[in-house]
Amino acid sequence: MLNQIQNYIPSSAISQVLNLLEQDNLLVKVKNERKTRHGDYMRLPNGKHQITINSNLNEYRFLITLIHEIAHFEAYEIYGRFIKPHGIEWKRTFQHLMLPFLNPEIFPNSLLPLLAKHFKNPKASSDTDVNLTFALKQFDEPNDKTYIFEVPIGSVFELYNGKVFKMGQKRVKRFECVEVKTGRLYLFNPNAEVEIVIPVNPDSYLEGIS
16 A cells, blocks of 8 residues: 555655555555545445545655545544544544654754644645645646636636636635626635636627637
8 A cells, every 4th residue: 555655645754654554454546636625534334444645646646635534534433423423532633643753864954833823723725825735736736727826817717627707806805706607606716726818808709608
């Protein structure tokens, strides 16, 4: 199992990860990219437990996601199946498992202060921690996507699923965007990545599809 994931995590973390994965009933699989999640955990009908992680994650994101999912498994083993998925039991388990990895031999110094802050109260998804997400994405492979907060008001952009939106105003921490096809209003986190379709004079585009 380690042979499958050792190329996806920092080399200095391999021995610690191996210690965590010495479980006969825990399976880890690397999957193709899934847009809606980085990884997941589930108890299989045969009593074993399975973790899946997206293959497109950079090594630091992959490691954090892996420990996130292992924490689900260990919280289940310790506290039972009736706990909340991301409740206090999982938070404490995640903090405990992640602490030994928070050192400069594994993570760059630029990430460590952000990780320390995040793990004071880890969330269900690290994507909700905007500062940490921006910092982690600096280690991703380059792409042609644009962050929502960089999109000019009035521009038209497209999501990975083909839905098209018109950029609106910022509301506190998130951005209002209108789906062109339905006219429905959506709120986007600033770290959402999109592809700009019409950067200038979007009204002509909207008139053409109305």
